[in-house]
Amino acid sequence: MASQRQIHVGGVPIGGGAPVAVQTMTKTETADLQATMAQIRRVAEAGADIVRCAVPRDEDVEALKTIVRESPIPIIADIHFNYTLALKAIDAGAHCIRLNPGNIGGPDKVALVAEKARAAGVPIRIGVNSGSLPRHLHALERENSVEALVAAAVEFVELMESLDFTDFKVSIKSTNVPNTIASNRLLSERIPYPLHLGITEAGTKWSGSLKSSVGLGTLLADGIGDTIRISLSTFHAEEEVKVAWEILKALQLRDRGPVLIACPTCGRLQFDMDTVVAEIERRLEAYADPIEVAVLGCAVNGIGEASHADFGITGAKNEGLIFSRGRALRKVPQEQLVDTLFAEIDKYVKAGKRVAVDAGEAAKGAAWLEAIEAENAGEMTPERLAAAEKAAAAAEAAAEARLDETVSPTAGRRFTRS
Ligand code: SF4
Numbered sequence: 001m002a003s004q005r006q007i008h009v010g011g012v013p014i015g016g017g018a019p020v021a022v023q024t025m026t027k028t029e030t031a032d033l034q035a036t037m038a039q040i041r042r043v044a045e046a047g048a049d050i051v052r053c054a055v056p057r058d059e060d061v062e063a064l065k066t067i068v069r070e071s072p073i074p075i076i077a078d079i080h081f082n083y084t085l086a087l088k089a090i091d092a093g094a095h096c097i098r099l100n101p102g103n104i105g106g107p108d109k110v111a112l113v114a115e116k117a118r119a120a121g122v123p124i125r126i127g128v129n130s131g132s133l134p135r136h137l138h139a140l141e142r143e144n145s146v147e148a149l150v151a152a153a154v155e156f157v158e159l160m161e162s163l164d165f166t167d168f169k170v171s172i173k174s175t176n177v178p179n180t181i182a183s184n185r186l187l188s189e190r191i192p193y194p195l196h197l198g199i200t201e202a203g204t205k206w207s208g209s210l211k212s213s214v215g216l217g218t219l220l221a222d223g224i225g226d227t228i229r230i231s232l233s234t235f236h237a238e239e240e241v242k243v244a245w246e247i248l249k250a251l252q253l254r255d256r257g258p259v260l261i262a263c264p265t266c267g268r269l270q271f272d273m274d275t276v277v278a279e280i281e282r283r284l285e286a287y288a289d290p291i292e293v294a295v296l297g298c299a300v301n302g303i304g305e306a307s308h309a310d311f312g313i314t315g316a317k318n319e320g321l322i323f324s325r326g327r328a329l330r331k332v333p334q335e336q337l338v339d340t341l342f343a344e345i346d347k348y349v350k351a352g353k354r355v356a357v358d359a360g361e362a363a364k365g366a367a368w369l370e371a372i373e374a375e376n377a378g379e380m381t382p383e384r385l386a387a388a389e390k391a392a393a394a395a396e397a398a399a400e401a402r403l404d405e406t407v408s409p410t411a412g413r414r415f416t417r418s
Contacts, residue, residue, distance in 0.1 A: 010074025
């Protein structure tokens with residue numbers, strides 16, 4: 001169930017219908033001001049809405065004062081064990097405090113932090129991890145780890161409510177993807193507060209991205225989750241941000257920058273698509289508009305399912321075609337495909353998102369494409385198979401609809417089936 005409450009971290013609304021916010025965490029020593037600020041600027045540029053910094057020592061609190069002043073995005077201070085650091089981080093101007101009420105020294109220490117946070121108007125993120133549940137829940141954890149995680153989170157929520165503090169969001173995280181999904185689903189039914197989603201210690205860029213996509217994607221598709229963080233074992237926190245955005249874009253929850261679509265390639269491939277796709281992806285990072293760009297490994301199918309793309313390329317016989325929204329734009333030698341594609345995209349952006357068509361070049365490109373399609377008319381490609389299956393399913397559905405007495409029109413009917 002989607003959250004009903006909304007909080008604000010700096011100027012960023014979280015929960016209660018706000019767009020899902022992208023978070024990450026700096027991996028520098030927070031006290032190393034120069035390195036930390038450089039990383040914060042990189043993650044902000046990559047699209048982070050909020051960033052968390054670890055605050056394990058007084059030196060980090062000192063640095064935090066400058067960081068919150070200079071950061072282009074709100075800062076969450078990550079506190080473990082030492083409640084006095086939470087109090088100091090609030091004084092330093094942190095936009096939010098992340099703590100685990102179970103390891104901060106008891107309810108009276110939590111009360112002190114809540115009191116100061118309330119006075120400063122600073123929200124708190126309550127974090128519960130599968131590795132650090134309170135001792136009285138260990139037996140339940142062995143029996144039903146999902147119930148134990150949710151019980152811990154609900155206990156902490158009740159503690160905060162008893163302190164008359166409701167300006168918080170909650171995260172329950174586990175390294176186990178099914179447990180993360182099940183526990184967040186259950187928790188979303190039990191509390192109205194915003195939820196932060198993440199898979200703890202997800203792994204390397206490859207496996208961690210996949211685990212996070214499965215776990216967070218499943219929850220987000222159900223409308224659960226208000227902020228996300230992808231935890232990857234890389235120093236480059238901006239990579240976490242890029243993965244988070246790809247998940248949100250794939251679910252069409254938020255838009256940011258271009259969308260690249262590419263065929264998976266097969267034995268009909270006509271150019272070095274691996275290199276070309278990687279280069280296009282890299283060059284597209286410089287564009288802010290949500291332009292959709294398609295890369296097809298051969299022109300056997302024509303433009304096919306990429307006909308909706310703003311721009312695309314395909315190739316055959318040492319030549320290639322630039323196309324736009326289902327129409328040929330121009331034919332070029334294959335080695336010029338990428339540069340010409342970007343020249344067309346630049347013209348489009350400059351013209352206020354209008355595609356410039358040179359009629360002569362477009363006609364030459366269309367004729368070239370027609371010839372390739374005609375030459376390969378009998379080929380059963382993956383795309384043609386999919387199109388044939390789709391057409392067959394549509395025909396079957398139409399036939400069923402025609403035979404359905406309850407939905408077919410009856411006006412003027414002379415006989416009724418018994
Ligand atoms: S047939 Fe389809 S999958 Fe194979 S190279 Fe051509 S466009 Fe790509």
